[in-house]
Amino acid sequence: MTRPSRSARPGSAAAGPGTPDVTRVQTTIAELAADAYRGRRVGTPGGRAAATWLARQLTGLGAEVTTETFHVRGVRDLYATPTLRWRGHDLVHRRDFVEHLTSADLPEPRSAVIGDVLVPRGVDAEGWLPKMIAGPPQGDRPLLAVRTDLHTRMVAEGGEVTVTVPLRTIETTGTNVHAVLTGGTPSVLLTAHYDGVGDDPEQRLPAAADNASGVAVVLEATRLLMTSAPGVGLAVALLDAEEAGARGSAHHAPHVPSGTHVINVDGAAELGAAAAVEAGGPATALLAALDQAGRETGVPLRAGAMPSDNRRYAAAGLPAVGIGMGIPGYQTPAETPDRVDPATLAAATRLVVATVHHLARV
Numbered sequence: 001m002t003r004p005s006r007s008a009r010p011g012s013a014a015a016g017p018g019t020p021d022v023t024r025v026q027t028t029i030a031e032l033a034a035d036a037y038r039g040r041r042v043g044t045p046g047g048r049a050a051a052t053w054l055a056r057q058l059t060g061l062g063a064e065v066t067t068e069t070f071h072v073r074g075v076r077d078l079y080a081t082p083t084l085r086w087r088g089h090d091l092v093h094r095r096d097f098v099e100h101l102t103s104a105d106l107p108e109p110r111s112a113v114i115g116d117v118l119v120p121r122g123v124d125a126e127g128w129l130p131k132m133i134a135g136p137p138q139g140d141r142p143l144l145a146v147r148t149d150l151h152t153r154m155v156a157e158g159g160e161v162t163v164t165v166p167l168r169t170i171e172t173t174g175t176n177v178h179a180v181l182t183g184g185t186p187s188v189l190l191t192a193h194y195d196g197v198g199d200d201p202e203q204r205l206p207a208a209a210d211n212a213s214g215v216a217v218v219l220e221a222t223r224l225l226m227t228s229a230p231g232v233g234l235a236v237a238l239l240d241a242e243e244a245g246a247r248g249s250a251h252h253a254p255h256v257p258s259g260t261h262v263i264n265v266d267g268a269a270e271l272g273a274a275a276a277v278e279a280g281g282p283a284t285a286l287l288a289a290l291d292q293a294g295r296e297t298g299v300p301l302r303a304g305a306m307p308s309d310n311r312r313y314a315a316a317g318l319p320a321v322g323i324g325m326g327i328p329g330y331q332t333p334a335e336t337p338d339r340v341d342p343a344t345l346a347a348a349t350r351l352v353v354a355t356v357h358h359l360a361r362v
Contacts, residue, residue, distance in 0.1 A: 020220050020349040022342045028057075028216035030337045032194065033206035040207055041133065041198025042072055042241040042248075043172025050194055051175040054238050057219060061226060063179035063236070070251040072174045075244045076101055076133045080166035081201050083109070084118075084144055087159055094129050094203065094332065096147055099167045101135035103143040106165040110142060114154050117163055121145035128332035131197045131205060134244045138169055174240035176248045182226060183233035188356050189256060190234070191249065191264045191309055192218045193242030197331050208337040209269035209327040211242070217268045217345060221352040228353065232360045235260075239309055242266070249309035253316035261286045261359055262320035264310035268348035269340040270326030275351070276304030278322045280314025285362050286321055286355075293354035299347050323351070 031053065038046035051067060058065045082099050084091040091097050100119065110117075123129055129145065142165045146154065154161075174195075180186060192214035196207025206212075215238055222236055239248035249264075256262070263286075275294075279287050294301040306322030313320040325344050329335030 020224065020346045022346050025216045025220045025345045025349065026337065026340070026342065028219055029208050029212045029340055032212035032215065033208040033337050035204070039198040039205045040194060040196040042075060042174045042195050042244050043170070044198060046198070047195055047240065048175060051177050051240065054177050054194060054215070058177065058179040058236060061181065061223060063181045065177065065179045068176045068178060068251070069173050070176070070247065071171065072241050072244055072247050073171045074134060075170050075172055076135070077168050077170045078166065078200060079168060080107065080164070082144065082166060083164045084146070085162040086154060094131070094200065095127060096150055097144045098129035098131070099165055100143040100145045101132060102137070102139045103165045103167055104139055104141055105168045106142040106163065109162050109164050111160050111162045112142070114158065114161055117142050117161065118144055118146050118151060118154065120148040120151035122148050124330065124332065126329070126334055128334060130331035131200070132331065133197050174248050176240055176252055177238040179236040181222060181234045181236065182230050185233050185257065186235035186260060187233040188235070188359055189237060189260050189262045190218045190222060190352065191237045191239060191262060191313070193239040193248065193266065193309055195240045195243055197243050203333055205331065205333055206336050208340055209267055209335050210330060211266050213268040213340050213345065214265035217265050217348045217352060220349045224349070224353050225356055229357055229360055232356060234356070242309055246309050246312050249312035253312045253318065256313065256316065256318055258317065260318055262310065262313040262318050263352060263355060264308055264313070264320065264322045265348060265352065266306060266308035266322060267324040267327040268344055270328045271341065271344040271347055272326060274300035274302040276306055276324040277301050278304060278306035278310060279320070280311060281317055281319045283319040283321060286319045286359065289358035289362065290321055290355045292358045293351050296354050297347065297350040299351045323348070
């Protein structure tokens, strides 16, 4: 996406009482992207440490905080760096090639014909092959995805390759962090997933944009709403295992009271022409409030696919919207805190706060 102009300051208009503290939001992102959390993959020590830290932040706001664990199946675990050797050269993992989710687990080197073990895959704008941890079932043969241009060359020139694909499927436990903050029975639920795809064995994937940025926005919006909308029934769910099939929201959604308005933020790092919005469930009032908030704050909105936790809540019959404002470096080592745009963080926070204010008037 195109990086917004810093001079334009999207969403700089006031959105009700209170102004977002962007430095505080950036500090949250830097914390979650730090080495100690190692990419925050579901079921890992880093992921559990992130849940503990987030629970402390919500408790510090005076919230009633609980955590809930749930079972997660089918998570891909890359337990060593894959290798690909061709014509005496070792190719570079995540630049030249990447594990394929349907690959069989192959920790020991195996020589094979190119067409039997390699398939092409495109790279992102910066030449990275993103990481994924959920997908179709594993098959019975080793498989690697190779950068498209390189794959074309390898097929044309031929020869054997030697590969390892140390990739297994595991079962693990996720942790959702829930908080009840203001008012009586919650009428508004703010959500964001805190998990990432996890570090590679020899490489960091900080997951600053996806979705430390969304979590940080939800926390800051919650702080502002605690003082500017104390009568609103407000709850927060910081969700695990979104990257493993939105399993945290799937576990939580059936237990949310009917009629609760759900606002999910997934990616608030780089606002381009407009924020992407996807609505589901009986969301007419919620969409009207969001539209008014966008006009009030100067944040342009457009209908766009948001395949995130909002879909689980909508499927449970709840009015739900997903909001996305860009993920530079998506699921690669380039997804670092310095690439998260401060103006976008401010815009996202104002938009969420203003939407809740408008819902309170319905």
